[in-house]
Amino acid sequence: MDRFDVKCRKLSSHKDDMNQPNLSAMDPAAKDDLIRFLLAENTELKSRMWTLTQY
Numbered sequence: 001m002d003r004f005d006v007k008c009r010k011l012s013s014h015k016d017d018m019n020q021p022n023l024s025a026m027d028p029a030a031k032d033d034l035i036r037f038l039l040a041e042n043t044e045l046k047s048r049m050w051t052l053t054q055y
Contacts, residue, residue, distance in 0.1 A: 023031065
């Protein structure tokens with residue numbers, strides 16, 4: 001389980017909807033933290049994709 005899965009589990013208000021955090025229930029600081037996390041993950045994935053295209 002990665003960090004995003006853990007965040008989703010903590011933020012989700014519905015047991016069957018683990019992949020969709022309830023953003024309206026989050027405070028602004030938690031939203032900012034989630035956005036920073038997602039941007040960092042996106043940057044890492046772009047880097048990995050670029051690396052794969054070099055071979």
